[in-house]
Amino acid sequence: MEDSDAVGADLHLDLAAARGRNELVEALHDSIRTGRLPAGTRLPSSRSLAKDLGIARNTVADAYGQLVAEGWLTARQGSGTVVANRVNTPATAVPALPEARNFRYDLMPGSPDVSTFPRGEWLAAARKALLAAPNEAFGLGDPRGRIELRRVLADYLARARGVRADPERILICSGYVQALSLLSEAIKSLGGTTMAVEEFGYDLHRDVIRARGLEAVAVPVDELGAETSKLTGQGVLLTPAHQMPTGVPLAPERRTAAVEWARESGAVLIEDDYDGEFRYDRQAVGALQALDPERVVYTGTASKSLAPGLRLAWMVLPQRLIEAVVAAKRTADFQTATLDQLVLAEFIASGHYDRHVRRSRLHYRRRRDRLVELLAVRAPNVEVAGISAGLHVLLDVPGDAEDMVARAARQGLGLASLSTYHFNPTPATRQAVIVGYGTPPDHAYPGALDLLCQVLGV
Ligand SMILES: Cc1ncc(COP(=O)(O)O)c(C=O)c1O
Numbered sequence: 001m002e003d004s005d006a007v008g009a010d011l012h013l014d015l016a017a018a019r020g021r022n023e024l025v026e027a028l029h030d031s032i033r034t035g036r037l038p039a040g041t042r043l044p045s046s047r048s049l050a051k052d053l054g055i056a057r058n059t060v061a062d063a064y065g066q067l068v069a070e071g072w073l074t075a076r077q078g079s080g081t082v083v084a085n086r087v088n089t090p091a092t093a094v095p096a097l098p099e100a101r102n103f104r105y106d107l108m109p110g111s112p113d114v115s116t117f118p119r120g121e122w123l124a125a126a127r128k129a130l131l132a133a134p135n136e137a138f139g140l141g142d143p144r145g146r147i148e149l150r151r152v153l154a155d156y157l158a159r160a161r162g163v164r165a166d167p168e169r170i171l172i173c174s175g176y177v178q179a180l181s182l183l184s185e186a187i188k189s190l191g192g193t194t195m196a197v198e199e200f201g202y203d204l205h206r207d208v209i210r211a212r213g214l215e216a217v218a219v220p221v222d223e224l225g226a227e228t229s230k231l232t233g234q235g236v237l238l239t240p241a242h243q244m245p246t247g248v249p250l251a252p253e254r255r256t257a258a259v260e261w262a263r264e265s266g267a268v269l270i271e272d273d274y275d276g277e278f279r280y281d282r283q284a285v286g287a288l289q290a291l292d293p294e295r296v297v298y299t300g301t302a303s304k305s306l307a308p309g310l311r312l313a314w315m316v317l318p319q320r321l322i323e324a325v326v327a328a329k330r331t332a333d334f335q336t337a338t339l340d341q342l343v344l345a346e347f348i349a350s351g352h353y354d355r356h357v358r359r360s361r362l363h364y365r366r367r368r369d370r371l372v373e374l375l376a377v378r379a380p381n382v383e384v385a386g387i388s389a390g391l392h393v394l395l396d397v398p399g400d401a402e403d404m405v406a407r408a409a410r411q412g413l414g415l416a417s418l419s420t421y422h423f424n425p426t427p428a429t430r431q432a433v434i435v436g437y438g439t440p441p442d443h444a445y446p447g448a449l450d451l452l453c454q455v456l457g458v
Helices: 021-033 046-053 057-069 119-132 147-161 175-189 203-211 252-265 319-332 338-349 352-378 401-410 442-455
Strands: 073-076 080-083 170-173 194-198 215-219 235-238 268-272 296-301 313-316 383-385 392-396 432-436
Touching: 021 057, 046 057, 057 073, 119 338, 119 352, 147 170, 147 296, 147 313, 147 338, 147 352, 170 175, 170 319, 175 203, 175 235, 175 268, 175 296, 175 313, 175 319, 194 203, 203 215, 235 252, 252 268, 338 352, 352 383, 352 392, 352 442, 401 432, 401 442
Parallel strands: 194 215, 194 235, 235 268, 268 296
Antiparallel strands: 073 080, 170 313, 296 313, 383 392, 392 432
16 A cells, blocks of 8 residues: 555546557546546656556656646646646536525524534544444445444433334434435335325425425424324324424323324324423423334434534334335435444443533523523513423514514524424414524624514514
């Protein structure tokens, strides 16, 4: 492996025919013109490329010389031969991407305070996990994920969320988004056509269901959570611990009703336990899955408890869905990145995860208290709901919520109106604003709250 010539780009060029100088010039030309070798790419030394191609070094040196003379390459003492900047490579069309969230103050729901990501502990876990990883961990393995992680998750979920978890039934995936995608695909493959969702929820999740070929239908939500007398379809998506975004927990009688309905209809309930770790009142709300693991798929994610960028989530599957979900995972990406899984397994096993969750719970609870106290003083005509859990609250506002959100955005404050979460594009919903208090780093939180109070008109 040690070869001082082994510097510069590894050229995956079509050089099979490049036995002479002209062919080599032509092949490099093509690669630069089409953007395969972008400006700034450092080419291998003439000696190294000649060795790779089995041709004379002079042939490569001549070809490089010609391309330098033509302005395609630059050659400078000490920095080797580099694709020139002045070469216009064709612009690649980039499809329109969703707008980045770049408010001065971001109180949109969805993200935790990523500035508190436990970098040091994660690094320690990564080091330990990498050193301990068997060689086979670097290859492809079980599409359900690493057994090390499935084992520690089974213990953790039973202990912390009351989930009836067996490592054999756990599948690790790339975020809840992928869990939903795989489950939709599995339900479709078993003959399903329809997935019911709570009338308030993420657009993205409805899009995922539709992209997998199922029809999404809405179930009304009231102050007791989803109206379980109106369930329909072969799959039902629920956020029982903390309805997203209205914040209510699913009432105990509705939890039972949902499971009974699923038993009778044969449908599967998908429990999205996205922020179950963050409950602030004494009354713990355990997993719905515990009522009937054969009817309820439990899904959890590291997106709120650690960071959304990790893209690590898990599901606990009923026996009858395992085969179809594993089949969907195989064709999606075969398996989630194994090293990340091993790091998370170590992170949980060594107690870092519990400590981080406990710290974060306190951190968010203080933020919530501060928000509620401040609103009571500075915006007494605003009603605050959904405060007992999670990282967001719902504010019933006097006046038009959409206008308020637009006014906030103009002043650099990111908020969301309840209506944007509704199944119908223009619903007649209550006038409410969702405030995500998890996102800003500590130093920005007081400023964000102050601006929020100004926008609320007091
Ligand atoms: C309702 C809900 N479900 C699930 C998730 C997690 O999604 P993911 O794991 O794809 O980041 C979120 C956001 O964090 C959420 O708000």
